[in-house]
Each structure stands twice: as C-alpha cells, then as structure tokens.
Amino acid sequence: MKTQIKVKNINSTSDLVLDDRVHKSLYSDEKIFEEELDKIFNNTWVWLAHESELPEAGSYKTATIGRNPVIVVRDRKKNIHVMLNRCRHRGATVCEGKTGKTKAFTCPYHGWGYGLDGSLRALPKPEEYENILDKAEFGLIKVRTESYQGMIFATLKDDLEPLEDFLGGAKKWIDLFMKQGGGYPIKTLGDHRFRFPGNWKIQLENTTDAYHFPIIHKSFISSLDEEASEIFDFLDGDGFVEDLGNGHSVMVMIPELVDLDENLDEPIPERYGDLAKQLADEGHSDLEVRRLVRAVGGGGFNLNLFPNVACSMAFFRNLVPISVNETEIHHIALGGDGAPEAFNQKRIRLHEHFQGPMGFGTPDDGEAWERVQAGSMAGTDGWIMLHRGMSKLSTSADGNVQGAVCSETGMRAAYQQYKKLMSQSSEQ
Template identity: 70%
Template sequence: MTNKTDAHQTLTLGDRVQADRVHTSLYTDPAIFEQEMDKIFSSTWVWVAHASEIPEAGSYKNTYIGRQPVIAVRDRKQQVHVLLNRCRHRAATVCEGKKGKTNSFVCPYHGWSYSLDGALRGVPHPESYADQLDKGELGLVSLRVEEYAGMIFATFKDDIEPLADYLGPAKKWIDLFMKQGGGYPVKVLGEHRFRFPGNWKIQLENTTDAYHFPLVHKSFLSSVDKQTEEMLDFVGGPGYVEDLGNGHSVMVMIPQLIDLEENLDAPIPGRFAELAEQLRAEQYPEQEVRRIVRAVGGSGFNLNIFPNVACSMAFFRVLQPISVIETEIHHAVITMDGGPQAANQARLRLHEHFQGPMGFGTPDDSEAWERVQKGAGAGTDLWIMLNRGLPGEKPTADGRASDVSAETGMRAAYQQWKKLMTA
C-alpha cells in the first residue's frame, strides 16, 4: 500500500505542475530549491539593476543572481559589466558596499586588484609565481549582460536567446511603465528591503494577484480618499490578466492608466490638486503639469518578468531567494531624474504610504505570505489551486487573458518553471 508521503516522493518535477494547480512541495522541498538555483537562476535572464543605479564610470551595485553574489558596474567606456563577486585567488569578495563608486576592486585578503571590467591588474609580490601566473586567465568571472529600456539583465548562459526575444510582448509594457518619468529619465532613488519566512514563488504569485487586494489591503483602502478608493476597486472591473509568454504576465487593474500620456485633458484627481497648483506656480506649462502629475500617480498595471522582477504600478519589486523558506524583497521607488522636486517628494510619500515597515501594504502582504508558507507545512500530499479564471481564458495576440482576478499570471509563471526545471 502506498502512503501519502510515498505518493509525494514519486511525483516527478513535471508532475508537480499541472494546468490548474501546483504541488505544495514547490514551497517546502529543499532539494527542489537547490535545483531552482541551478536550472532557473543560473540558466535564464535575471534582472540585476536599473541603469540609473550605476549612472557613471565606476558606479557599482552589489546584488545576487539566485544566491551567487555579483557586482553590476559601469566601466570608463560606459559599458556595463556584471561580475562574480569572488576573487580568483582564494574566493574572498572584492566589494562589500551595497552601492557606490570606485576606481577598481581590490581583494582585502591578499590584495589582488581588478579593473572595472574585471580584468586582473595587480598581484602583490608576483615574483613568487615566477612565470606561472597568467593574468589574462584570472580576471573576475564576467557574465553576459544585455539591457532593455534601462533595465539591466545578466545570465550565466552564453548560448541563451537575446534578451529582447526573452522579454517578447513584455517589452511594450516596459515601455509604457517607463512613461512614469513624466518626460524625464526614470531614476531609482532608494528602496525598502525586508525578508519574510516563505518561499520566493509565493511573492512571485502575488504581483499579478488582484483577488487578494480588497481583503488583505483593507487597511490601505481605508486610509485613502474616496476617489482613490473607488479607483482601486478593480476586482469586478474591466481589467484583465494576460500571459505574455516565457513566464511573464501583466495584470491591468486600471485600464485608463495603461498609457500615462493618453487623455491628459481628463480632470486631475483631487489628491493631486495641490501638487498641480505648485507646479503651475513654478511656471510649468499646463500640459507638462498634467503629464508630471499623471506620472506621479503611477501606471494602472503590474508587470511580472520571470523570475525575479516586477514593474509594479509605481516601483520595482525585486525578489531574492535566500533559502527554501526565506526570501528577501526590495521595493525600489522610481522618480524623475531632473524632474520637479515637489513631484519627486510626492512620489516618495506615495511609496511610503504603501511600502516599508510603516506602510499600509507591505506588512499585510508579508503576513499573508508567511501564513501561506506555514500552511504549506500541513499535510504531505496537498496542492496549491491556481484555477481561478481558467474557464474564461481566451487567446490574445500575445498569449492568453482572463478577468483581472484570474490566476492567469501564476499559471504562466509555473509553466515557465516547469519548462526550465525539466529541460
């Protein structure tokens, strides 16, 4: 007789992702997590930075691809490199600051020094190596890097498809999202970082989950004005979720805010009336006032780019797997580089209202994610249901779509997970 534990253990990775559900072991099995680090995070395009985070020669940002520490850096020719943060001598990290500016990277252990492109430049007391040290072979390991609309991605795979092909239909949504610059370049100005005790895929699911919003974010909805509350009452509205291929998806919550430059003559929402008056007082033309105010409010959609970044209404949400039961989240606020100070301050206040430890959104989300992980430990052969909206899904030019509260985006992500994990 086969018990439930045996039934769980005999499932293949492919069996654990069905058209309408995934097995709970995807949240709890350490062996599966280890395979994800190799077959997903080391085998596809992973977001590492926005161009504004490394604006000048010598600018760098420390981050991770899966659990591997990497440095995104701009060299003196303005080319971006993503380097493994590991000295080629004895493996010590060569850079510890989160972000900054430098002329080179120097290992603190034995002093090996590297240029901004990762090339090995200096070794203390080289005479001890005689002629057996080939500097050309011992530079920092450099990954393949490509950029789209300021979003920088890297991969360990040299033979992977070009980034533009990987993004596919998601590119047009990235272009729309970047209109939040309001005519200025988009700039990352800071971020909230926190960890929650749960698997990284729980957060991945959340970005295109409108179903939870009225319940989980009831406190947030109670903190906004009536006009904003009505705008955010989108679960029964005309929005939709669309599978964009390769695990990417978009959730359109407020269709009238897909393109922020359309219908600028519409009435300015009451919550932005004071900002509009301040911009007018600073002699900004009326059309520019409207464009800036519209940008401050954010886009009416969330875009999920598999596996680790979302363009979420008004910020970048980046996930970093720590372990099978722990994930770190970065909520990076975006502003207008060179834009009006009043507009950028308003954007920061909006970000703080929802994000961070004192926000009305982040604590409620993280509580829900923690409860999912806790509940995943109950039972030995149970499934996560992802069938909401499946009967109403219809083909589109870019994939498949259903109503705004459908779990289409989650199904899209798990089909890409299955493709990579069983390759």
C-alpha cells in the same frame, strides 16, 4: 475535477505542476529549492539593476544570481559589466558594499587588485609570479549581460536566447511602464529591503493576484479619500490578466492609466491639486503639469517578469531566494531623472504610503506570505489551487491567453515556464 495525485506517485518536480494547480511541497522541499537555483536562476535571464543605479564611472551595485554573488559596475568608458564577486586567487569576495562608487576592486585577503572592467591590474610581490601567471587570464569572471529600457539582466548561460527574445510580449508593457517619469527618464530614488519567512514563489504569485486586494489591503483602502478608493475597486472592472509568454504576465487593474501619455486633458484629481499648483507656480506649462500629475501615481498595471522582478504600478519589486523558507524583497522607488523635486517627493510619499516598511500595503502582504508558508507544512499531501478563471479565458489583441483581472492567469503562466525549466536536465 482532475484526479488528486498523491505525493508517493510523483517521480519528478515537473509532476508537481499541473495546468490548474501546484503541489504545496514546492514551498517547503529543500531538494526542490536547490534544483530551482540550478535549473532556473542559473539558466535564465535574471534582473539585477536599473542603469540609473549606476550613474557614474565607478558606480557599482552587488547582487546575486541564484547563490552566485556578482558585481554590477560602470567602467570608465561608461560601459556596464556584470562580474562574479570572487577573487581569482583564493576566492574571497572583492566587493562588500550594497552600492557605492570606487576606482577599483581589491581583494581584502591578499591584495589582488582589479579594474572597473574586471581586469587584473596589480598583485603584491609580482616577481613571485614571473613566468607562471599571465594577468590577462586572471581577471574577474564576466557574466553575460544585456539591457532593455535601462533594465539590466544577466545570465550564466552563454548560449541562452537574446534578452529581447526572452522578454518577448513583455517589452510592450516595459515600454509603457517607463513612462513613469512624466516626460523624464526613469530614475531609482532608493530602496528598502526586508526578508519574510516564506518561499520565493509565494511572492512571485502575489504580483498578479488581484483577488486578494480588497481583503488583505482593507487598511490601505480605508486610508484613501473616496475618489482614490473607487479607483482601487477594480475586481468588477474592465481589467485583465494576460499571459505574455516565457513566464511573464501583466495584470491591468486600471485600464485608463495604462498609457500615461494619453488622456492628458482629463480633469486633475483633487488629491493632486496641491501638486499641480506647486508645479504651475514653478513655471511649468499646463501640458507639463498635466503629464507630471498623471504619472505621479504610477501606471495602472503590474508586470511580472519571470523569475525575479516586477514592475508594479510605480516601483520595482525584486525577489531574491535565500533558502526554501526565506526570501529577500527589494522595493525600489522610482522617479524622474531631472524631474521637478515636488514630483519626486510626491512619488516617495506615495511609495511610503503603500510599499514602505511603515506603509499600509507591504506589511499586510508579508503577513499573508508568511501564513501561506506556515500552512504549507500542514498534512502530508495538498495542492495550491490556480484554476480561477480557467473557464472564461479569451484571446488578447496580441494573440495571448487572457483572463479577468481576478483570474489566476499570471500564476499559471509563471508555473508553466517553471515546469519547462525544471524539466530540463542539469548542465554539467
């Protein structure tokens, strides 16, 4: 057992992250939270949207990078831009909607107008700016953006490594996750948002934490039929958690559902019998029916992409840090673009069953996250233990560190990337 480090002997945030534990002050120290916004969210790739959320020219979504409000928009040429949501005149936001469609952005304060590509197009009384303002120099400030498999990321750091390099070993798993559409491209079906009174890292840890599942989610498991409940009894199965580098990790809970294009000749589960019949009655071939039915429940893994999004079995979970003790969560339901209506409806019903605000999963998770935050205020010293499974690690086929499905390998991966970024000096 390593020697306990007292808070008074800690000189920097990096001292709060050890190989097998992190200090509880990471959940409650306001100074540390402000440092995180600067050194992490302002200095890495941050997920903002999926391309299907911007289906047409003029489609937009507002989001944040740390505390920086941004607009994600598709212009008339169908190109995607990410721009700071700030008028270049006096700084008011030019877009307040969560999502929508527009022909332009207009500042509500003084009426400066911007095109979908961010260019300054019009301003009241332009003669007052004659010879003193070049409109080409005062467009909305663009943020570097790159996409992978329809997932849109942006960064405030111009010299950061390319997105594909940052994703690294996670790309393989993103590719697998995008088979959710059952032969159709992935499409977002809507989202719901809520806040919980806790630090963002508490939720980050949760995505690859299988250890809590049979305890926290007893009500969910009890709501399932016998066949489905056996699928979710995976702690003693052949699943695993793998460190994918750069803070990313994957937790495989149901190995037989990792690749949704495989095993299409397996018997159709009884719980999906009605769906299979409906699809067949609509004229879909046997192969199409099997592909759709196999994909409808999602893949058998959770993929954590540091620092703010998870591809979790069948949905996107986006975390947004609000304050040191408040986090906003966006649960984004997924379906197939052009897929049969019955397929997408079933995806929504399954999403509601677990992730929805009246579901059996999310409310229980939220209660646990809130209690962790409350407990972090107890005492003047204390550590969050992340050492489970450290004595039984192995090397994956891809050469990565791998632990059992109930190990804390994913959390350790995230915190080592956290430590790396927090150890860097702030850029001026």
